[in-house]
Amino acid sequence: xxxxxxxxxxxxxxxxxxxxxxxxxxxxxxxxxxxxxxxxxxxxxxxxxxxxxxxxxxxxxxxxxxxxxxxxxxxxxxxxxxxxxxxxxxxxxxxxxxxxxxxxxxxxxxxxxxxxxxxxxxxxxxxxxxxxxxxxxxxxxxxxxxxxxxxxxxxxxxxxxxxxxxxxxxxxxxxxxxxxxxxxxxxxxxxxxxxxxxxxxxxxxxxxxxxxxxxxxxxxxxx
Ligand code: PMT
Numbered sequence: 001x002x003x004x005x006x007x008x009x010x011x012x013x014x015x016x017x018x019x020x021x022x023x024x025x026x027x028x029x030x031x032x033x034x035x036x037x038x039x040x041x042x043x044x045x046x047x048x049x050x051x052x053x054x055x056x057x058x059x060x061x062x063x064x065x066x067x068x069x070x071x072x073x074x075x076x077x078x079x080x081x082x083x084x085x086x087x088x089x090x091x092x093x094x095x096x097x098x099x100x101x102x103x104x105x106x107x108x109x110x111x112x113x114x115x116x117x118x119x120x121x122x123x124x125x126x127x128x129x130x131x132x133x134x135x136x137x138x139x140x141x142x143x144x145x146x147x148x149x150x151x152x153x154x155x156x157x158x159x160x161x162x163x164x165x166x167x168x169x170x171x172x173x174x175x176x177x178x179x180x181x182x183x184x185x186x187x188x189x190x191x192x193x194x195x196x197x198x199x200x201x202x203x204x205x206x207x208x209x210x211x212x213x214x215x216x217x218x219x220x221x222x223x
Contacts, residue, residue: 001210005217006049012087012140013041014129016056018074020100022121023109031181032095034058036146039209040091041066047213052084056094074100074126081129082136089220090140092130095148095181099123131164142167142220146188150175157191168192168219170212178202190215 015037019027034055041053042063051066054077062068069084071077074096081090102122109119134143143166147157150173157171171189174180179187179202187202190212200211 001043001047001214003046004048005214006044006047006220009049009088009220010052010086011041011044011049011089011091012052012054012081012084013037013044013091014054014056014077014081014094014096015041016058017095018056018077018097018126019072020074020097020126021104022101023105023107025108028097028100028123029057030095030097032056032058033182034060035182035184035205036186036209037091037093038063039205040093040212042206043209043213046210047217049089052087054080054084054094073097074129078127078129078132081133085133085136085138085140087140089142089144089216090130090133091144091216092133093146094129096129097126100126128164130166134165142216142223144168144170144216146170146172148172148174148180154189154191154197157189158195161191161193166193167223168216171197188212192219 016034017029017032019029021027038060041051045051045065053066053068069080071080102124130145145166147160149156153171153173157169161169169191186205190198
């Protein structure tokens with residue numbers, strides 16, 4: 001792993017979950033810990049890049065020489081990613097909530113007294129951060145997505161690669177225990193634009209991140 005590999009490059013990475021407020025004390029979110037994205041930011045900084053890490057709410061220390069921007073919601077994450085452009089490489093490792101409540105109640109929601117009725121939340125679509133950056137006038141030179149899937153992992157990943165106009169997608173089978181959301185290890189399959197795929201077997205997220213960063217550096221140089 002060569003230290004000057006990404007010298008002079010600006011790498012933008014997002015990581016962690018987003019939180020979509022229901023009322024002042026409740027939200028919709030997911031199990032992303034941010035570990036994968038933080039490991040990528042650390043490896044990119046070690047490789048000599050200038051790194052901007054846009055982080056959802058996570059409990060992780062900021063890697064050395066990484067510029068961190070903390071956000072909560074998907075809309076805030078989109079705004080922070082747009083504000084960080086231009087970038088040579090964008091890696092979207094965040095687990096962005098696809099939907100948010102149509103409005104955040106001003107006061108804590110109360111149960112209806114004397115009633116056992118359920119309640120219905122109306123959700124609206126969040127912006128797609130990756131698709132927005134990949135079709136932007138200041139599109140990062142190389143756009144990389146993750147595809148977290150529980151079935152037909154490679155099929156859905158190929159579909160996202162094409163639909164979101166990406167240069168590469170990292171397919172992540174999140175149905176397997178011990179890898180994916182919130183674990184210390186991961187195992188992924190890279191799918192390039194020409195649909196060639198490369199499997200990287202289970203390893204710590206740190207080790208995998210270094211491997212991914214050196215593979216991405218090679219692709220950036222060829223690009
Ligand atoms: O954070 P960890 O605990 O370490 O776990 C890592 C991880 C499993 C979260 C990570 O490896 C991973 O797979 N991240 C992507 C999670 C995800 O939401 O995937 P998706 O298949 O729903 O989305 C596809 C791509 O579009 C992703 O790059 C995602 O960041 C992006 N996206 C999705 C929805 C949206 N509204 N905006 C987006 O940018």
